[in-house]
Amino acid sequence: MDEVFRTAWPAVVASTARLTGDLDLAEDCAQEALERALRSWPAGEPDNRTGWLTTTAHRIALDRLRREATLRRKLPLLVEPAGEDGPGPTDPLRLVFTCCHPALAPESQVALTLRLVCGVDVPAIAAVLLSGEAGVARRITRAKQKIAAARIPFRVPDDDELPARLDAVLTVVHLVHTAGHRGSATALRDPDLTGRATELARMLVRLLPGEPEPRALLALVLLTEARGPARTDSAGDLVLLADQDRSRWDRALIHEGLTLAVSALRDGRRGRFALQAGIAGIHATARSWAETDWPKLVTTYEALMRVWPTPVVALNRTVARSRLEGADLRGALRELDALAPSLAGYPYLPVARADVLVRLDRPEEAAAAYDEALALTANPVERRFLIRRRTDLLPGA
């Protein structure tokens, strides 16, 4: 799907869903409209491409509804507020909130958002979620059935519910970005997926201009993207933040990301994405790894730990603290070991341990920690990196 289809897709699905009251049908018709466009546009593109796709999807939907009228006895999608006529600009936002409803399992929220909002096909979603295609297809079908049967409303939540519901939406968008950033089987980065996450974040900023957290998420995504070109070297090997050639970072993205991060942090609420964007901003503005503002990084991680106390944040806080002048490395090691039960299977924990062990001059244990990380890592680029680290550690072995 090229750029035009990607940006048009959520509007086409959402307005067709509202017209027909049927997410399944909306998805099918958006897909068919897209296929028709691929066939007919080469002969001459319409001026308003989103409009063309929407009208075509609507026409296909109405045709099908007429043909199948006798077969169809389905619960209509619950569009709220009732009485509002016709598709509107907030429809894509309604679609996102419906897909990320807390009554749906988190994996279903991600799969449904990728399919209905981003237009990613089932095989690609299966690759992102590291699961089978049949399972993903079933998951999406069941989620759509639940939306209809349990009457999950197609609406933007009220102000009192918005913060919690928005957090679920932002979490899904962030997961999509992380999945794209960590890469599929062979590459470290899936630009298509990170691009979609960025577009989703931009859409949320546009449709919820009064909320700081969508701005913060967009900032986080852009600041991460800015480092993209420097994350691998000419041989395609992974380069850690500490060793990256910072002149290869994308200055324009950093500038936009920082502006958004500052504006999100200025809001008194300082949500978790605002603080994460702040952390990305601290790295983005440091001229070198050595010149990183570690004390500021530590206080930001501590603030993040207060609003979002997860084991991964605790891990990163410990790593940041271990970089402070005169840090207690043995204490850091104890903190990392204490996290082991809650982070079993998370490869960055043994990587962090290895790093501290190297600094404590305990290379054999560090090598064992890299082995542990290797056993948990599938991405070939990350594996090459870990093997190289391990080899450098014990040159004689």
Add this chain to the structure above:
Amino acid sequence: MARYVFLMYDAEDWYDTADEQGVADEMRLHEEFMAAVEAAGASVVGGEALERSSTASTVRRGESGALVTDGPFADTKEALGGFYVIDAPDLDAALRLAELCPAGNVEVRPVMDLPEG
């Protein structure tokens, strides 16, 4: 309006320990809940409190006829102790009401919308 059944699951020691006052307190909680449902613009269509799960009998229909066994279908630490049938505008409204429902665990199930007649 959509119709939901609220299935209430709780530990069953309440049946052993509740005295007259305990039962009265429980009744009051349920009256408050029903008032809250009406106040929210939803309505209670039905509901019952159930005797403890050890009083249940389960009939399994197999190929060689029905088999009656003692006890509930699923033996769980927290057992089905009662239910409500509630009409609410949508799942969000129903879930907010379930938060007010005086039970440790409330399963909210949509009622199947069957054609009339």
